[in-house]
Amino acid sequence: MTGSVIRNLLSIAGSDPSGGAGIQADLKTFAACGTFGMAVLTALTAQNTQGVSGVEIVPPAFVGAQIAAVFADIRVDAVKIGMIATVGIAEAVADALEPLKGRVPIVLDPVMIAKGGAPLLKDEAVAVLRDRLMPIATLVTPNLPEAAALLGQPVATSRDGMAAQAIALRGLGVGAVLVKGGHLDGADSPDVLADADGCHWFEGVRTPTQNTHGTGCTLSSAIAAELAKGAAPAAAVASAKRYVAAAIAAADRLDVGSGHGPLQHFHRWF
Secondary structure, eight states: OOTTSOOEEEEEEEEOTTSSSHHHHHHHHHHHTTOEEEEEEEEEEEEETTEEEEEEEOOHHHHHHHHHHHHHHSOOOEEEEOOOOSHHHHHHHHHHHGGGTTTSOEEEOOOOBOTTSOBOSOHHHHHHIIIIIGGGOSEEOOBHHHHHHHHTSOOOOSHHHHHHHHHHHHTTTOSEEEEEOTTSSSSBOOEEEEETTEEEEEOOBOOSOSOOBTHHHHHHHHHHHHHHTTOOHHHHHHHHHHHHHHHHHTGGGOOOOSSSOBOOTTGGGO
């Protein structure tokens, strides 16, 4: 594969019919980052910018069948995992992806709670995500509540706490862990990456907007795109954060809904 070949990325996640998060955000991000996007659905949601009102789960066997169909025909250069929802789906995804460990970059965004507060991952599925999906991941991108839930600890409230939890999560067998600090108080939104070289901080200034729906989906997908193109984890995170920051800064140009609106994924072209 030469450098001019467009990378193929697969998202395994839930659908957001309002277009701001989930599979829809992932596909927009893949395209904006110059890659070809594919999608395996784990769940259908009824949601908009104001919240989630319903979830229908895809049978685990059919999730596995979707993944198998893609890999039977198409070269996959990176995988992003988003909403898993149930134990059965977590196990089906792990079964399908374990042979790819160390061969294909896998970015795991442990989606547990929607921005409006609706639970998106059943409690019993957290253990399977932690014990089977995290060890095959190249990079995991929890926010502060997700990091705490995965470790069974209180939510970090400081940079030192964030770094300690990132290191602890990496100790579970993950290649690298990016703990996102968007839930911290203050004007800044720092993230910390723990990898084989130690901890790396990525600074960010909050943009005053309510249009941040799908930020986590977008960041993890942008990281996957950069890893697929050959970037090291720290460089992939830095590039992805620049993309997301610009997409948030341009979000108010859109007029989508009356709640937490989406990012402007295609800000470079508008």
